[in-house]
Structure formats: C-alpha cells, structure tokens
Amino acid sequence: MSVQSEVRRLTAPDIRAHKGGEPIVCLTSYHAHTAAIADKHCDVVLVGDSLGMVMHGLETTVPVTLEMMILQGRAVMRGSKRALVVVDMPFGSYEASKEQAFMNCARVLKETGCGAIKVEGGSRMAETIAFLTERGVPVMGHIGLTPQAINVIGSFRAQGREIAEWDRHEADAKAIAEAGAFSIVIEAVAEPLARKITQEIAIPTIGIGASSACDGQVLVMEDMLGLSPRVPKFVKRYGDVALGIDKAIAAYAAEVRSRAFPGPEHVYPMKAKKP
Ligand code: KIV
Helix, strand or coil, X not given: CCCCCCCCCCCHHHHHCCCCCCCEEEEECCCHHHHHHHHHHCCEEEECCCHHHHCCCCCCCCCCCHHHHHHHHHHHHHHCCCCEEEEECCCCCCCCCHHHHHHHHHHHHHHHCCCEEECCECHHHHHHHHHHHHCCCCEEXXXXXXXXXXXXXXXXXXXXCCHHHHHHHHHHHHHHXXXXXXXXXXXXXXXXXXXXXXXXXXXXXXXXXXXXXXXXEEECHHHHHCCCCCCCCCCCCCCCHHHHHHHHHHHHXXXXXXXXXCCHHHCCCCCCCCC
C-alpha cells in the first residue's frame, strides 16, 4: 500500500490555474536548506542554471551541465515539500532535437523527482515544447532575455525597449503558450511589453525585470539576499546576508586565533567514573 505524504505538492496545472489570480511567488534555490525556507513562502522553487554563476562563479550559464542541474535538483527536492520544483535544462541539453530534449528532460524528472522543467527560447522551441508536453513533461518557457544565448546576443541587455522588437517577443510568448507550456518566465523586458504579453496569453507569466502586471515574479535567491556581488537593475535586495556571513566569519577567525573558541561548552569532557 502506498503512503501519501501529508503535504500535497503543487503541480504544473495548479500553477497554470493561477492565471489572473493571486500572484505566483517563485524564487531560485540550489540547496536543501535554502529550499526548505523558500518552500514555506513560495509556490514555485526554480533550480535555475544561474547556479553556474551564483554557486560556481562562472561568467555565464553556458558551461552548466545536466549533471550539475540534477545534483542540485535532488537537493532542492529533499529540502522542499509543498512548492512545485522546476529544474532548468542547461544549454546544449535540449536544443538539438525534440528527441534529445525528451531524453534529457525525462532523465531530469526521473533522477530529481521534480515536477517540471524550464527551457529558454521562443517560437523556435514551440515544436519541442509540444512534443514534451504531449509525452508527460510539464514545461515552463523562458523568453525576453535568454541568458543561454549570450554568445549570440552579446550582452545581458533588456529586451523590447524599441516598439520594433515587440512583434517578435509577442509571437514567442504566443507560440510557447499554444504549444502547451504551463507558464512562461519573461526576463528583462520593457514594462509595457511584459504587461501586454500577460494580457494576450492564457498561461501565467512570471516576470524577472518585467512588470508587476505579470502573473508572478521570480528572483535569484542569492541576488535578493544580498549575497551576489553584482546584480542587475531589476533586483531588489531584501537582505544583506553577505554582511552577516562576513561578520560571523570574522568573529570565528578572531576567536580561533585568541583560543576563545572552542569554549568548555563545545568540547567533550571525560565520562564521570562509576563509584
Ligand atoms: O536560471 C535562473 O535562475 C533563471 C531565472 C533568472 C528565471 O532562469
């Protein structure tokens, strides 16, 4: 007999059903312990390929591998109970063909237990997204600024700030929605364009540097906690964790050097002898 866990995890259809409702709260996490905290407050925890930059200090997300995503995806699944966990497909793991995408997405779903995957790209990904969703892979899209394309676009600049660019981005959003994605991340896009796309498509939009009119918001956890040294304009810092860590490590180093740590309460005394 199977035993159901007490907390029901949100699913891709649950998130899809949020369209036009209460905003969807999404945050990245790559670790079990931060996932457990995010899980208390968020609807979606995204294991973003931003982990390459945030955890590994890479300049871009391009070198991130499927193995890195699976390892951190597992950690986040272990730490969370309720949020829908979405794992990013890294560059090179899904673009060659819809068959390649299915094989690698199936591997991510099986090996992490996550509830959905995310792929970058607009209209060019529509056929692949349809192929995946028809075969049991829930897909979150990602349009606007797509960081995996950095070597083609040249810089992480905001998109859609000229009206001439709008048609392409609107077509991307519609193509992905019609292909069966359950939601779309819109990254670094001019505010009125993100608002318009949100009104035009039937699935939730999740903005990052987009618009408060989006159906939800996502940020990179380390950026909003004040741990990342450099952050884009769209990041609001909700904490200064780097300062807290710096102070704690400085105090630790000083106490080790002065032999104040470990104190008597941190060491094991000998067992008392029996009379
Ligand atoms: O990798 C990531 O963290 C992302 C978010 C910025 C949406 O894709």
